[in-house]
Amino acid sequence: xLNAYEQSLVVANAASSKKxxxxxxxxxxxxxxxxxxxxxxxxxxxxxVRAICDEVEFAMKVEADREPRAIEGLKDATWVLLDYGDLVxxxxxxxxxxxxxxxxxxxxxxxxxxTEDVSAEDMTAExxxxxxxx
Numbered sequence: 001x002l003n004a005y006e007q008s009l010v011v012a013n014a015a016s017s018k019k020x021x022x023x024x025x026x027x028x029x030x031x032x033x034x035x036x037x038x039x040x041x042x043x044x045x046x047x048x049v050r051a052i053c054d055e056v057e058f059a060m061k062v063e064a065d066r067e068p069r070a071i072e073g074l075k076d077a078t079w080v081l082l083d084y085g086d087l088v089x090x091x092x093x094x095x096x097x098x099x100x101x102x103x104x105x106x107x108x109x110x111x112x113x114x115t116e117d118v119s120a121e122d123m124t125a126e127x128x129x130x131x132x133x134x
Contacts, residue, residue: 002064004029004036004086005112011089012114014059015041018052020091024103025112036086037112042097046077052091053080060084 002010008025015023023041043049053074060066066084073080078096082089090102 007060007064007066007084007087008037008039008112009114010059010063011039011056011087012041014055015039015052015091017059018043018048018055020048020052022097023114025114026103026106026109027112028106028109031106031109035088038088038090038102038106038109040090040092040097040102042092042094044094046093049077049080049091049093050074053077053082056082056089056091 005025005027012023012025020041020043023039026038026040027036028038029036041052043052053071057068060068068082068084068089070083071080072083078093079100080089080091082091092100
């Protein structure tokens with residue numbers, strides 16, 4: 001089973017494959033205690049946000065054998081939250097992301113480095129330790 005960091009890479013790559021913008025991964029485990037990571041990303045419009053969410057769900061099912069515990073906000077799709085327990089995915093419309101500015105709210109959380117198309121299966125323990133940017 002993939003850990004929260006590896007799952008975050010699955011999510012980030014899935015979002016990227018649908019042309020999501022400004023995707024970041026935050027290590028919030030030491031701050032929140034109820035989840036390990038946030039993935040935050042942006043879509044251009046409601047249809048784009050929904051497409052990103054669909055791709056994230058599909059990738060998580062196929063690559064991590066996980067389904068979200070809960071999905072909130074899909075109806076208006078300005079801020080959709082997919083809760084996987086140890087991983088929470090936030091897919092925003094541009095204006096909503098700017099308004100809530102979660103990066104500022106969670107500015108104490110270290111960012112996790114990621115690059116598109118890095119497979120969680122290809123990661124070693126050393127790679128995972130190197131993910132935390134600080």
